[in-house]
Amino acid sequence: MSNLTFYDRQRIEYYLNFERLSLRDIAGFIDRNVSIVSREIKRNKPQLSPYNAELAQRAAERKRKITNMKKLEKCELLKKYVREQLNDDWSPEQIAGRLVKHPPPELKKVKVKTVCAETIYQHIYNQNDGEDRLYHHLRRNQPKRQKQGKRKHRAQTIPDRVSIDQRPEIINNKERYGDLETDLVLGRYAKEAIQTAYERKAMYTILQKLASKKAEESKDALAETIETFPPNFIKSITYDNGSENTKHNDLERDYRLETFFCDPYAAWQKGGVENLNGLIRQYIPKKTDLRTVSQERLKFIEKRLNTRPRKSLNYLTPSEVISNVLSTM
Numbered sequence: 001m002s003n004l005t006f007y008d009r010q011r012i013e014y015y016l017n018f019e020r021l022s023l024r025d026i027a028g029f030i031d032r033n034v035s036i037v038s039r040e041i042k043r044n045k046p047q048l049s050p051y052n053a054e055l056a057q058r059a060a061e062r063k064r065k066i067t068n069m070k071k072l073e074k075c076e077l078l079k080k081y082v083r084e085q086l087n088d089d090w091s092p093e094q095i096a097g098r099l100v101k102h103p104p105p106e107l108k109k110v111k112v113k114t115v116c117a118e119t120i121y122q123h124i125y126n127q128n129d130g131e132d133r134l135y136h137h138l139r140r141n142q143p144k145r146q147k148q149g150k151r152k153h154r155a156q157t158i159p160d161r162v163s164i165d166q167r168p169e170i171i172n173n174k175e176r177y178g179d180l181e182t183d184l185v186l187g188r189y190a191k192e193a194i195q196t197a198y199e200r201k202a203m204y205t206i207l208q209k210l211a212s213k214k215a216e217e218s219k220d221a222l223a224e225t226i227e228t229f230p231p232n233f234i235k236s237i238t239y240d241n242g243s244e245n246t247k248h249n250d251l252e253r254d255y256r257l258e259t260f261f262c263d264p265y266a267a268w269q270k271g272g273v274e275n276l277n278g279l280i281r282q283y284i285p286k287k288t289d290l291r292t293v294s295q296e297r298l299k300f301i302e303k304r305l306n307t308r309p310r311k312s313l314n315y316l317t318p319s320e321v322i323s324n325v326l327s328t329m
Helices: 006-017 023-030 034-044 053-063 076-087 092-101 117-125 215-228 248-255 267-280 295-306 318-327
Strands: 179-186 193-199 204-210 236-239 258-261
Touching: 006 023, 006 034, 006 053, 023 034, 034 053, 053 215, 076 092, 076 117, 092 117, 179 215, 179 267, 193 215, 193 267, 204 215, 204 295, 204 318, 215 248, 236 248, 236 267, 248 258, 267 295, 295 318
Parallel strands: 179 236, 236 258
Antiparallel strands: 179 193, 193 204
16 A cells, blocks of 8 residues: 555654654554655655645645546446436536536535536536447537637636735844745746745745646645745735636634735735746746656755845855754844
8 A cells, every 4th residue: 555644644743853763764664664654754855944744645645636637537326327418418517507406315425516517518528438429418519519708808806805004014124034926927828827925035946847836736835935934933914816816815824824815907016936937037948848848946046145245135046045044043
């Protein structure tokens, strides 16, 4: 068995940090292959602090989420129900609405109970199983899905949004460490993005590859960034008003930090991360296809930026500054 339990991770933390055992010895004590222990530490140890079982467990649970599996593939009963109704010539909208308002008894105990109309359409037009082509049961009986017209932009309402005008002077004046600014760098195609996080006082950079701009993915990436630092080090995050930031409340609750939002169309209010985005363009020009940029490449860029001396840091590098700060904690 290769999946580590929380108890396994607690034992790794103890043997690694307190007993100072080798990875081979730790693997022997927890009855796992040494490669599993090595991979666990490499994947889930924060860059700037010791291995922590609780943080590692949280990171592992996030990574365990199945992001490349369609929702209908996660629940065979739900898939069977949807296909049966399509064969009865129900529209995707009718099926999705029925699942919400009047779910069938056989689905009441399953984990995935509902599905949206768009997911059903995707299932219809992405079939590759050789079964009856479900598009025959749609009103227009089209073998290829028509391109959707451009949708009008809708202003995104961010719950519990706190204006940057209410941000304390201790943050504005960079009088402490632990205050982040965050933004997205986009490529040629709008789907993928790079999340940039910038610690204001040390000018320290962390870059994360995002497969999409969805709020859940952005939140999980920021959680990983926060866990790169020791517990309670990050005290605030300043965002723009993009829809990817709508789950800021989850981070507030989980990490006991404050969140602030710039005014609309006022990117200059988080100038540190905006300047950082300009530096990143040296390595990733505009219109780059981000599918060709790996997380390993981002780590290389991150290291380059963090090991450049900065005038405002008295020509120390961000890595040197943050290392000095963390060594005194």
